Amino acid sequence: MSGGSSGGESDAVLAFIREQQEAVLQRAIDELRSCPPADLRGVAHAVHGTLGSYQLDAAHEQIVTLSAVLADPSTTVEAAEEARARTVATLVSLQPALHGNVAS
């Protein structure tokens, strides 16, 4: 997975982002996976900002999609849980590309 564009960040910031991306994504997965249904929307909201700021663009897009589902008043509890499972699975599939990621 591409970690996202550098966005013109300084070398120090870019190195930090690259070093942290894998751990940041893992924490997001853990939080999404373990939170109670009632907290899912809030957790999605929180990780949305973090993943995007760490240039985890593909993961960020998944959270945007999940948030849209959760914000829809017609979404049932079951549908929300299905969306959660899909999102977590996709985020997990993005992990290998980040393994051993370091600043170039």
Added chain:
Amino acid sequence: MTETVLVIDDAADVRALLSVALKDAGYRVVEAANGPDGLETYHAHQPDLILLDIGLGSMDGLEVCRQLRAVSSAPIIFLTSRSDEVDQLVGFAAGGDDYITKPFSAKVVVARVNSMLRRQLRMAPEERTRFEVGPLALDLESRTARLNGEPIHLTRTEFDLLTCLMENPERVCTRESLLTRVWGEWYGDSHVVEVHMSRLRNKITSAGGPKVGAVVRGVGWRLGVEA
């Protein structure tokens, strides 16, 4: 002297990224993970600027801002991740000077911080330190605004906007000139001028004052108050 930035955000990863970026830009950084700790850290370190997440826990960012404003004129930049929070900021005179939406570019955050901290230098008066137009009076040295002799509480941004308008009441201030003068290098939505002008106008009219910031269509704004 190294300027200090206080980062108040409950997301540790966000604090860490901001801390690295700000330190890389030469700032000293202190952090807090919630509102009460943020207030305590403010009093302990007296930072020059505060980056404040709105979505904190039991004490939200707006309440933290209100409490900070009671004791400090340091610029406050809100961090927000939802459009409804932006709406809340626009409609709520919490006292923040600017806002940045998440996800953010660390480079843009640093640029906004640089810009905000340089504003005071740009806003420094060359000669005049007092302006009076009609019922409005500004004292740039004490940074106080008065309406019919009574103090009105303006945010730093509102005060700077009013200063631009009152320096020469007949002059039309363009959007670009206000952005440069009040915000410096601006990377965000240029409609920020309308937002803050509207808040300034509402604050003064709510206090019984005149409607300031008359729109000159296609050009900009002038004070719009008779001397």
